[in-house]
Amino acid sequence: xxxxxxxxxxxxxxxxxxxxxxxxxxxxxxxxxxxxxxxxxxxxxxxxxxxxxxxxxxxxxxxxxxxxxxxxxxxxxxxxxxxxxxxxxxxxxxxxxxxxxxxxxxxxxxxxxxxxxxxxxxxxxxxxxxxxxxxxxxxxxxxxxxxxxxxxxxxxxxxxxxxxxxxxxxxxxxxxxxxxxxxxxxxxxxxxxxxxxxxxxxxxxxxxxxxxxxxxxxxxxxxxxxxxxxxxxxxxxxxxxxxxxxxxxxxxxxxxxxxxxxxxxxxxxxxxxxxxxxxxxxxxxxxxxxxxxxxxxxxxxxxxxxxxxxxxxxxxxxxxxxxxxx
Numbered sequence: 001x002x003x004x005x006x007x008x009x010x011x012x013x014x015x016x017x018x019x020x021x022x023x024x025x026x027x028x029x030x031x032x033x034x035x036x037x038x039x040x041x042x043x044x045x046x047x048x049x050x051x052x053x054x055x056x057x058x059x060x061x062x063x064x065x066x067x068x069x070x071x072x073x074x075x076x077x078x079x080x081x082x083x084x085x086x087x088x089x090x091x092x093x094x095x096x097x098x099x100x101x102x103x104x105x106x107x108x109x110x111x112x113x114x115x116x117x118x119x120x121x122x123x124x125x126x127x128x129x130x131x132x133x134x135x136x137x138x139x140x141x142x143x144x145x146x147x148x149x150x151x152x153x154x155x156x157x158x159x160x161x162x163x164x165x166x167x168x169x170x171x172x173x174x175x176x177x178x179x180x181x182x183x184x185x186x187x188x189x190x191x192x193x194x195x196x197x198x199x200x201x202x203x204x205x206x207x208x209x210x211x212x213x214x215x216x217x218x219x220x221x222x223x224x225x226x227x228x229x230x231x232x233x234x235x236x237x238x239x240x241x242x243x244x245x246x247x248x249x250x251x252x253x254x255x256x257x258x259x260x261x262x263x264x265x266x267x268x269x270x271x272x273x274x275x276x277x278x279x280x281x282x283x284x285x286x287x288x289x290x291x292x293x294x295x296x297x298x299x300x301x302x303x304x305x306x307x308x309x310x311x312x313x314x315x316x317x318x319x320x321x322x323x324x325x326x
Contacts, residue, residue, distance in 0.1 A: 007109070011217045015109040018206050022116035027199045029127035033192070035134065040192040042076075042134050048190045049075040054181045056246070056273045062262035074256055077139060079193055080132045081252065082175070084141030085245050086200075087128040088150065089171045090121040095154035096168075100161050113210060120203050131196050143249045162218045166234055169211040169287075170241035174280045176204050178246065181279075184318055209315075212287055219291050231298035234288055239305040242280055243267065268306070278309040279319050286311035 007015075034040060049072045051058035057078060058064075063071065101114040132139060141147070156164040179197045182189065189197070219227065247267040252258065268277045285302070288294025289311060294302065302308035 007217060008220070011213060012109055014209075014213050015113045018210055019109070019113045019116055021206055022113070022120065025202070026120060027123065027203065029123055029130060029199070032199060033127070033130075033195050035130060035192070040134075040195070042136065042190065042192060044076075045069065045072065046190055047072065048188045049079070049193075051075045051078060052182045052185060052187045052189075054178070054185060054276070056266040056268070056276055057248070057262075059270065059272045060262045060265045062259060062265075070256075076135050077137050077252065077255065078248070080135040080137050081139040081141060081248065082178075082246075083128040083131045083196070084139045086175055087125040087132075088141045088147070089175075089245060090125050090128075092150050092154050093168055093171070094118050094121050094125075095151070096156060096164050099154065100164065110214075117207055117210065120207070124200060124203070127196055127199065131192060134192060140249050140251050142244060146244050162215065162230065163233060163237075165211050165214045165218075166230070166237050167241060169208065169215070169284065170237040171245055172204060172208050172211065173238070173284055174242040174246050176201065176208060177280045181319065208283075212283075212315075215287065216291055219293070227292055228297060231288070231293040231295060232301050234284070234293050235298075235302045235305050235307055238281055238284055239277075239307050242277060242307075246280075274306055278307055281307050282310060282312035282317065282319075283315050285309065286315075 047068060050068065051063065051071065051074065053059070055078065057074070063074065066074065097114055097118055101111055101118075104111050104114075142150070153164075153167065156167070179201050183194075183197055183201065219230070222230070248263065253260070253263060266273055268274055285294060285308070288298075288302075299308060
């Protein structure tokens with residue numbers, strides 16, 4: 001795929017704004033989190049580790065039937081594994097993004113922002129791994145086949161950057177939606193987990209904004225056939241990676257003896273879990289509408305995959321607001 005050698009003024013301005021934001025507001029996981037504070041201690045009997053109501057597992061009769069100590073143990077394992085998946089995904093992103101960055105022309109403002117984002121993602125990897133270490137459970141993160149595929153996926157960054165950044169968005173949106181939904185719920189969270197989420201949400205807003213802008217800019221000039229193909233790839237990537245990132249690996253079922261029925265209900269066979277999956281992507285559906293990727297010719301794929309639905313009126317619009325005005 002040809003590199004972007006010229007950029008529109010709006011895109012250049014957006015890149016400059018994002019780069020300045022990275023300079024003016026950024027976090028260090030070992031400066032901005034007081035890991036050794038008593039307040040941030042990870043306690044095995046802390047009821048705040050019970051899964052929040054918006055977690056797919058929390059809605060299953062199996063989880064709800066567990067005694068509180070088991071619910072806490074499952075909650076700690078689940079949150080640690082989400083963090084592990086997050087850092088593994090960030091590593092894929094960094095490898096692919098660096099590969100792409102080395103191909104952009106001199107004077108490209110993309111280069112500067114890409115390096116800012118990769119530096120922030122390195123901090124996120126350290127932050128997530130420190131949380132996993134502090135929780136103290138040996139979680140694998142992604143499923144074994146996704147871990148095997150990770151190095152291959154990274155090379156897409158140079159070969160097909162537009163598809164790669166769609167994949168980045170497919171990984172960022174579900175975790176961002178999940179964390180924002182938990183934060184907005186008002187449920188009590190362990191301070192260490194809450195602080196990690198706050199930092200990740202704050203910086204991820206820039207990263208998601210860039211992915212939206214990148215896709216929009218690099219689609220300009222695309223012909224009808226190419227736009228149709230990418231329009232089909234968009235929902236496929238969203239559904240595939242949302243499942244890969246948000247579901248639990250086989251090790252979870254073995255660790256806790258979770259019945260297969262409960263796992264199927266949580267990911268994504270029950271009415272509630274299907275709705276959660278749809279709720280991950282209102283911003284992406286809006287992006288698809290704005291860029292001409294989600295059209296009558298491609299919307300059937302969104303419906304087939306169970307991720308069609310209303311669009312957001314503005315980025316990160318709370319689900320409750322969107323449903324109330326639907």
